[in-house]
Amino acid sequence: MKRDVRILLLGEPKVGKTSLIMSLVGEEFPEHVPLRAEEITIPADVTPEKVPTHIVDYSETEQTDEVLKDEIIKIKTKWIPLVNGEAEKGNKVPIILVGNKSDLRSGSSMETILPIMNQFSEIETCVECSAKNLKNISELFYYAQKAVLHPTAPLYDPEDKQKSCFGNPLAPQALDDVKTVVWKNTSDGVQDNGLTLNGFLFLNTLFIQRGRHETTWTILRKFGYDDTLELTDDYLYPQLRVPVGCSTELNHLGHQFLQRLFEKYDEDKDSALSPSELKNLFCAFPYMPWGAEVYTAVPTTDEGYISYRGYLCQWTLSAYLDIHRCLEYLGYLGYPILTEQESQTAAVTVTRAKEVDLEKGQTQRSVFLCKVIGPRGTGKTAFLQAFVGRSVNKGNSSSAFSPYTINTVQVSNQEKYLILYEVDVETEVLKASDASCDVACLMYDTSDPHSFDYCASIYKQHYMESNIPCVLVASKADLPEVKQLHGMTPAEFCYKHRLPPPLPFSSLSLDSTSKNIYTKLAWAAMYPHLNGSDMSNTSFWLRVALGSAVVAVLGFALYRAFARQK
Numbered sequence: 001m002k003r004d005v006r007i008l009l010l011g012e013p014k015v016g017k018t019s020l021i022m023s024l025v026g027e028e029f030p031e032h033v034p035l036r037a038e039e040i041t042i043p044a045d046v047t048p049e050k051v052p053t054h055i056v057d058y059s060e061t062e063q064t065d066e067v068l069k070d071e072i073i074k075i076k077t078k079w080i081p082l083v084n085g086e087a088e089k090g091n092k093v094p095i096i097l098v099g100n101k102s103d104l105r106s107g108s109s110m111e112t113i114l115p116i117m118n119q120f121s122e123i124e125t126c127v128e129c130s131a132k133n134l135k136n137i138s139e140l141f142y143y144a145q146k147a148v149l150h151p152t153a154p155l156y157d158p159e160d161k162q163k164s165c166f167g168n169p170l171a172p173q174a175l176d177d178v179k180t181v182v183w184k185n186t187s188d189g190v191q192d193n194g195l196t197l198n199g200f201l202f203l204n205t206l207f208i209q210r211g212r213h214e215t216t217w218t219i220l221r222k223f224g225y226d227d228t229l230e231l232t233d234d235y236l237y238p239q240l241r242v243p244v245g246c247s248t249e250l251n252h253l254g255h256q257f258l259q260r261l262f263e264k265y266d267e268d269k270d271s272a273l274s275p276s277e278l279k280n281l282f283c284a285f286p287y288m289p290w291g292a293e294v295y296t297a298v299p300t301t302d303e304g305y306i307s308y309r310g311y312l313c314q315w316t317l318s319a320y321l322d323i324h325r326c327l328e329y330l331g332y333l334g335y336p337i338l339t340e341q342e343s344q345t346a347a348v349t350v351t352r353a354k355e356v357d358l359e360k361g362q363t364q365r366s367v368f369l370c371k372v373i374g375p376r377g378t379g380k381t382a383f384l385q386a387f388v389g390r391s392v393n394k395g396n397s398s399s400a401f402s403p404y405t406i407n408t409v410q411v412s413n414q415e416k417y418l419i420l421y422e423v424d425v426e427t428e429v430l431k432a433s434d435a436s437c438d439v440a441c442l443m444y445d446t447s448d449p450h451s452f453d454y455c456a457s458i459y460k461q462h463y464m465e466s467n468i469p470c471v472l473v474a475s476k477a478d479l480p481e482v483k484q485l486h487g488m489t490p491a492e493f494c495y496k497h498r499l500p501p502p503l504p505f506s507s508l509s510l511d512s513t514s515k516n517i518y519t520k521l522a523w524a525a526m527y528p529h530l531n532g533s534d535m536s537n538t539s540f541w542l543r544v545a546l547g548s549a550v551v552a553v554l555g556f557a558l559y560r561a562f563a564r565q566k
Contacts, residue, residue, distance in 0.1 A: 238344055273305060443474075
């Protein structure tokens with residue numbers, strides 16, 4: 001809602017504009033009327049809407065008096081075009097027609113005015129008044145204030161008699177009072193003891209026709225809409241502070257809301273969203289939030305539809321990569337209204353800093369980012385697509401695929417989300433921002449003798465002195481292995497730098513060995529403290545496989561056995 005109102009009085013000379021202002025302020029007809037009144041500001045606490053109101057006078061000199069008929073012609077040909085001549089529909093300034101000096105005329109001029117009101121949708125109402133006997137003076141300015149705060153034009157088009165605003169149900173406390181009225185006037189306005197869309201439209205049309213614009217605006221503003229029927233930035237983008245080193249995830253409240261949403265729009269109950277069902281889910285959006293790339297980023301059904309797991313994966317990816325856009329999406333879906341939460345931030349958890357996780361040797365995160373790095377032609381895209389259960393057709397261009405894939409993995413009987421991001425490298429120099437992640441997957445082609453050298457270089461540049469765990473993957477394991485033109489073999493390199501030995505991968509045969517790579521990546525991301533320089537490759541994977549608690553027990557048992565032998 002606007003924070004202040006500015007009312008400009010326009011009209012031919014000597015119609016009484018200045019007298020109206022003076023009568024309002026002085027509560028009596030002025031004996032001496034200046035050519036133009038100074039700007040008047042009415043404090044918020046004395047206005048019905050509790051909004052400060054500024055009244056501005058306008059004077060046009062050297063004009064003769066005109067009769068009422070000429071005045072009406074000028075309204076159509078001069079004043080309304082002057083105010084709204086270039087404005088588009090929906091952006092016009094609201095207008096109040098004022099017939100002053102009603103004390104000098106018997107009868108009403110409304111019959112002459114109504115055709116003009118029907119012709120110009122921006123005319124909110126017409127008021128006949130008299131500055132001399134103070135008739136309808138305060139009402140005039142109240143209606144002007146109301147026209148600014150609760151305008152009719154965005155809600156109601158007199159040409160087709162339809163309301164064109166957001167079609168959601170009224171607040172529950174108001175439904176009982178209006179169901180009977182709607183039921184009596186519409187054949188399909190009430191269904192299952194609630195209002196249908198047609199019933200809601202009829203009700204608000206009735207409100208508007210009876211001058212109750214504020215009722216409709218109260219509903220709209222509750223749903224976050226501004227005066228131009230656009231959702232406000234305060235509603236769509238609630239403040240959320242994410243400190244450096246922290247990440248953002250959907251919490252149980254967010255998942256519950258998204259689950260109910262999925263169940264509502266999965267009309268055929270096949271646990272998947274077809275393109276038409278997905279379109280219906282996002283029908284309230286001004287644009288389609290998920291593009292074609294979503295079908296390569298998440299798990300899908302055999303028919304190529306977004307599965308329930310894929311649906312949650314995409315939301316998780318959105319919350320992790322761009323939380324403010326994710327909050328915007330939840331806003332369009334009505335999250336704070338439907339869940340009765342203060343804002344969409346109630347659906348989000350900001351994790352603690354990664355440094356704290358390293359210090360404590362454990363993490364509360366459920367989403368981890370893995371950068372897949374390697375020279376072009378290594379098979380990174382195939383590795384990403386295999387993670388979501390798809391193979392890459394040789395005829396497709398890599399540009400057809402999303403650089404991200406996301407899926408769930410089991411770590412210590414807990415379901416975690418792992419995001420794979422394919423780093424597109426053109427040179428041997430990798431920016432620090434491209435290297436930053438929870439775990440790095442350095443991939444080389446076993447059939448290309450120059451491939452491993454790149455991975456070794458990247459490791460030394462970015463990961464050798466960092467706390468980011470690294471896992472090496474030897475791709476195209478189905479092809480004959482060639483000697484890598486590096487100072488040492490990949491296995492020797494890993495042994496020297498206390499890394500796990502390279503893991504073989506082939507996109508042609510996704511056996512348990514290949515699939516287990518993704519679990520190991522998630523393990524390494526979840527327990528980065530186990531990948532320190534003092535960890536040998538064998539003990540690292542022993543800890544990864546058994547968990548630190550089991551390793552502690554095992555270590556104590558080995559110590560006792562060794563002590564007995566001594």
